[in-house]
Amino acid sequence: MRRLAFVIGLAVAVTAPLWVWNPYHLHTLIMAGIFAVLALSLNLLLGYTGQLSLGHAAFFGIGAYATALLSVKGGCSPWIGLLAAIVLPGVAGWVIGRLALKLRGAYFVLLTISFAGCVSLVSVNWMDLTNGPLGLPGVPALEIALPGLPALPLRSKTAFYYVVLLAVMLAYLLCLALIRSRVGRALVALRENETLAASVGIDGTHYLVLAAVISAAMAGFGGGLYAHYTRFVSPEVFLFTYTVTMVIMVVAGGKGTLAGPVVGAVLFTVLPEALRAATSWQWQMLLYGILLVAVLFFLPEGIVPALRRLRPEPHRRASPA
Amino acid sequence: MILEARDLTVRFGGVAALAGVSFQVAPGTVTSLIGPNGAGKTTAFNVITGFQRPTQGTVRHDGQVITGWRPHRIAARGLVRTFQKTSVFAGLTVRENVLTGLHLQGRVGVAAALLARARVRAEERRLAEEADRVIEFVGLGGRRDELAGGLSYGEQRLLELAVALAARPRLLLLDEPASGMTASEKATVAGLIARIRDGGVTVFLVEHDMRLVMGISDRVLVLNYGRLIADGDPATVQRDPEVVRAYLGSGAHAHA
Numbered sequence: 001m002r003r004l005a006f007v008i009g010l011a012v013a014v015t016a017p018l019w020v021w022n023p024y025h026l027h028t029l030i031m032a033g034i035f036a037v038l039a040l041s042l043n044l045l046l047g048y049t050g051q052l053s054l055g056h057a058a059f060f061g062i063g064a065y066a067t068a069l070l071s072v073k074g075g076c077s078p079w080i081g082l083l084a085a086i087v088l089p090g091v092a093g094w095v096i097g098r099l100a101l102k103l104r105g106a107y108f109v110l111l112t113i114s115f116a117g118c119v120s121l122v123s124v125n126w127m128d129l130t131n132g133p134l135g136l137p138g139v140p141a142l143e144i145a146l147p148g149l150p151a152l153p154l155r156s157k158t159a160f161y162y163v164v165l166l167a168v169m170l171a172y173l174l175c176l177a178l179i180r181s182r183v184g185r186a187l188v189a190l191r192e193n194e195t196l197a198a199s200v201g202i203d204g205t206h207y208l209v210l211a212a213v214i215s216a217a218m219a220g221f222g223g224g225l226y227a228h229y230t231r232f233v234s235p236e237v238f239l240f241t242y243t244v245t246m247v248i249m250v251v252a253g254g255k256g257t258l259a260g261p262v263v264g265a266v267l268f269t270v271l272p273e274a275l276r277a278a279t280s281w282q283w284q285m286l287l288y289g290i291l292l293v294a295v296l297f298f299l300p301e302g303i304v305p306a307l308r309r310l311r312p313e314p315h316r317r318a319s320p321a
Numbered sequence: 322m323i324l325e326a327r328d329l330t331v332r333f334g335g336v337a338a339l340a341g342v343s344f345q346v347a348p349g350t351v352t353s354l355i356g357p358n359g360a361g362k363t364t365a366f367n368v369i370t371g372f373q374r375p376t377q378g379t380v381r382h383d384g385q386v387i388t389g390w391r392p393h394r395i396a397a398r399g400l401v402r403t404f405q406k407t408s409v410f411a412g413l414t415v416r417e418n419v420l421t422g423l424h425l426q427g428r429v430g431v432a433a434a435l436l437a438r439a440r441v442r443a444e445e446r447r448l449a450e451e452a453d454r455v456i457e458f459v460g461l462g463g464r465r466d467e468l469a470g471g472l473s474y475g476e477q478r479l480l481e482l483a484v485a486l487a488a489r490p491r492l493l494l495l496d497e498p499a500s501g502m503t504a505s506e507k508a509t510v511a512g513l514i515a516r517i518r519d520g521g522v523t524v525f526l527v528e529h530d531m532r533l534v535m536g537i538s539d540r541v542l543v544l545n546y547g548r549l550i551a552d553g554d555p556a557t558v559q560r561d562p563e564v565v566r567a568y569l570g571s572g573a574h575a576h577a
Contacts, residue, residue, distance in 0.1 A: 174435060181434035181441050182427035182448070189421045192410035199370065199404070200488040201396035201425040210431060 002308075006259075013165055017158040026157045030229060032269035033164035034222050038242075039249040039261030040171045041218030046247070047255035048179065049211045050191030051108045055096075055116030056246050059089040059216040061237035062119060063223025068136045068233040069129070078142045078228055085224025086217045092119075093216025097209030104194070120238035135234025142228045160229055167225055168262065171218055175258055178214070187211055191256075252295045254302025263304055268292075322381070323348040323492050323523050324369065324400075329378035331364050331547075338364040339375070340547040346492065351514060351524040353534045356544035357567055362527045363405055365544070366496050369525075370402045371395040382492070397425055399491030403481045403498060405527075410484075411470035415461055418469050418480055419452040422487030426451060452487065459483045459513060475506040482513065493517060494525045499533055511537050535559065543567065 020026050038060060045053050066088045067081030074081075096115055100108050123130050130136065142163065143153040154160055178184050186207045189197035194204045227233045245268065253264020271291065275284045299306040324346040331339040339361045346352045354362050367373035369380050371392040379388045387395055410418045427448055429441050456462055459479045464472060469480055478498060485493060495514070499507045511533050518524050518537075528534050534541065535555040543551035543558060545567040551558045558564055 177435050177438065177441075178431065180445075182424060182429045182444065183431055183434050185417070185421045186424060188413065188417075189410060189424075192412055193408060195372070195392075196404070196408045196410065196484070197421070197424075198372075198392035199396055199402050200422045200484060201393050201401075202421075203391070203393040214431070 017161050023157055026161060028270060028273045030157065030161050030164050032266045033161070033168050034226050034229070035245065035249060035269050036168045036262045036265035037164075037171045037222040037225070038219055038246050039253065039265045040168075040175055040258075041215045041222065042246045043250045043255055043258075043261040044175060044178075044187075044211050044215040044218070046250055047257070047260070048184065048187040048191060049208055051100075051104060051208065051211075052247070053096075053112040053212075053215070054109050054240075054243055054247070055112030055114070055119075056215075056219055057238050057240065057242035058112075058116035058119040059092060059219035060223040060226070060242060061123065061235075062089045062092055063220025064227040064233045064237045065123065065130065065136075065223075066220070067224040068139045068227045071140050072136050072138055078140050082142070082221070082224045082228070085220045085227070087220075089220025089223070090213050090217035092220075093212040093214075094209060096216070097205075097212035100208060100212070101205055116238065116240070116243065120235060123235040123238055130235070133235055135232060135236075137232050139227050139231045139233060141231065164225060164229075167221065171221075172258060172262065174214075174218070179258065183207070183210070188256075248292060252292065252299075252302055254304035254306075257302070257304045260302050260304040264302070267303070322346065323383060324525065325381040325384075326365070326369065327379050327381070329365065329368055329380070330376045331361070331368060331373060332376045337547045339368070339378075341378070342544070342547070342549050343378075344542050344549060344552060346523060346525050347540070348523050349518070349521065350539040351518050351526060351537050352540045352542065353526045353528060353538040354542045354544060355528065355531075355534055356550075359546075360544040360567075361547040362544055363496060364547075366402055366494055366527060369395075370400055370494060396488055399489065400494065401485045401488045401490035401492075402494035403485050403496055405496040405500070407474070407477050407481060409469040409472075409477050409480050412468065414466050414468055415456060415472070415480055415483075416449075416452055416465050419455050419483050419487045420448055422455075422484035423448045423451055425488055455483050455487050458486070458516075460509065475502050478502065478506075478510075479513075482510075486517070490522055492523045492525060494527075496527045497529060498526070499528060499530050507533055 016029055017026060020029065038056070042053060042056050045051050063085035067078065067085040070076040070081040070084055071078050096112060100111055103111055124132055141153050141155040143151045145151040154163055186202050189202050190204050190207055198204060223237065249264035249268050250261050252268065254260025272284065272288055275287050279287060295303065322345040327343045329339050329342045330337065342365065354365060356362055364373060368375045371390050374389055379386050381387065382398055382400060387398065410421060413421065427444055429444050433440050456465055459482055461476060461479055461483065464476060469477065472480060482498060499510045502510065507530060514524055514537055526538070538555050541553065541555050541558040542549060543564050550567060551561045551564045
């Protein structure tokens with residue numbers, strides 16, 4: 001049944017531009033895809049190592065600025081920029097992971113919030129580099145340039161939709177490969193019982209740094225895609241709202257599952273837009289809030305684990321004490 | 322000596338949990354560390370396995386000073402411990418628990434996990450077989466796919482032992498492995514400890530159950546108020562007047 005759901009989901013995703021005519025709807029799906037990458041990245045930390053990063057927008061923003069600065073001011077190819085949007089946030093993630101050392105739980109949360117605050121202030125105040133609150137307009141579109149063929153800019157929404165879909169699949173496969181290995185077990189051991197993990201030779205700090213680097217790099221990649229999609233980057237990319245949205249997607253979708261963040265990202269990107277269409281603006285956010293509370297109240301583990309529970313695998317029947 | 326502690330001292334503020342304790346553990350033996358509550362037994366374990374830095378003193382493993390090393394490094398040297406308070410990965414199945422314990426037996430890193438899936442699959446197969454062997458050894462074969470948190474107390478303690486064994490210890494430190502167990506479960510644990518020793522693993526044991534301790538130990542160390550008050554074979558230690566006093570109090574009325 002899980003395989004069937006997966007195949008149907010994939011088929012719907014691949015064919016979407018064929019039956020989603022309204023460009024605004026397609027835009028919503030593109031944003032859902034970008035958020036799916038972000039949610040998958042946050043899930044690596046929150047869902048697997050159990051550490052909550054409330055500064056994830058910082059990695060997203062650093063990625064967006066990295067590629068925007070390189071391609072607007074540095075004249076680099078957008079692909080080089082996109083590479084920098086992975087590497088630079090990855091380095092930032094390494095720094096955060098090293099700083100965290102033995103900080104866990106609330107202290108880790110505070111560290112990540114402070115980091116995001118600092119980066120956001122830099123983006124506003126380092127006028128020479130970032131143009132401050134004015135932002136960086138004119139970020140070039142991605143384009144495929146093969147030797148001997150005319151360059152093919154990925155400017156249309158349909159083209160970009162497929163770029164994002166590919167990105168989501170890559171992010172998903174990356175998480176899947178990590179989780180289904182000894183590395184993934186070490187990350188989960190950190191979440192479940194770090195002391196016990198250390199006693200059997202698992203270096204908690206090493207694996208937390210590793211998760212932070214990969215998570216930050218993925219979030220940065222999402223930021224890079226966002227920059228080349230909206231073609232404009234401003235300090236708004238560091239807004240706390242982005243982080244909160246990612247957390248909602250991961251937690252409501254089902255943290256510590258691979259499908260959860262993707263389901264959460266699609267649902268919580270489409271939902272506000274659907275509510276906007278269905279009701280007046282006064283009701284939109286109110287209803288969004290009520291629905292969110294309802295999901296968390298009735299499905300505290302998240303949507304995906306709740307769906308799995310409908311048909312429990314035999315060995316999962318035992319409930320944790 | 323597989324383990325050699327010299328002059329171990331741990332002070333918490335004005336209290337000395339350990340006050341200059343020295344002892345050795347010979348390879349291939351079961352050595353027990355006993356003493357009344359608060360004598361410093363668990364503190365000694367914490368210092369040996371890197372979870373607590375001693376105020377003073379050194380710990381050597383095969384001659385190498387390991388004082389101040391981080392726990393995972395000490396585990397990688399083959400010193401693996403269990404905990405007094407039951408400690409399993411509650412949200413994972415029995416098999417996943419043991420697979421996690423097998424961490425050091427795997428080699429796959431991030432790069433291999435992403436790019437060499439064939440290697441990952443081969444390693445996973447090898448580790449799964451190894452996990453099954455360990456699970457069978459402690460007798461949890463029928464519970465393989467249960468969540469650890471759903472096991473009975475006695476089963477959780479056996480799982481703890483399995484997780485520690487998975488890390489392939491050369492010196493296994495067991496902190497009250499039989500506490501809270503029924504008589505028959507205790508007998509099972511005693512049997513397992515003997516088999517582990519026979520398999521070439523040195524066992525260092527903290528335990529309150531005297532019958533279990535005296536039955537399987539080659540040597541017994543007695544701690545009281547952070548000091549070593551006796552060290553010898555079980556029969557000698559049992560007759561030691563200071564040990565009797567520590568356990569029963571200096572008055573005639575026994576309250577221990």
